Amino acid sequence: MSEMDFRFAGGVIEWRGPAPFYFVAIPEEESEDIKFAAKGMEYWGQVPVVALIGETEFTTALFPKDGRYLLPVKDVVRRAEQVQVDEVVTVALRVGRR
Numbered sequence: 001m002s003e004m005d006f007r008f009a010g011g012v013i014e015w016r017g018p019a020p021f022y023f024v025a026i027p028e029e030e031s032e033d034i035k036f037a038a039k040g041m042e043y044w045g046q047v048p049v050v051a052l053i054g055e056t057e058f059t060t061a062l063f064p065k066d067g068r069y070l071l072p073v074k075d076v077v078r079r080a081e082q083v084q085v086d087e088v089v090t091v092a093l094r095v096g097r098r
Contacts, residue, residue: 004052004092005037006030012073014085022078023063023070024053024091031068037095052092054081059097 010024026034038047046061047069056077062069071091073083083089 004050004094006034006093006095007090008093009088009090010071011088012078012083012085013070022073022075022083022085024073024089025065026062026069026071026091028068034062034069034093034095041096047095048097050094050096050098053077053083053089056080 008027008030010026013023013025015021034047041047045064048061050057050059051071058074058077060072062071
């Protein structure tokens, strides 16, 4: 496991589009810090990250939404960590790729 830059807790939310997607809403303060740390790394507003929920580490990209970021939670992560909608999870996160 690698060193992480940010730690926070957030609730798992579901977005229903063509298929359901799951996200953790990153708190406003951490979103501001991530935005500062990601200068020059973002593309189309998204920020590449390595995240850790429980024992499961994964790569993804944060989505900007209403001045904050949303962390997509992949199905493989939700299953491995038995994460449910509305559950509050602790996330460790590093800006950039592995």
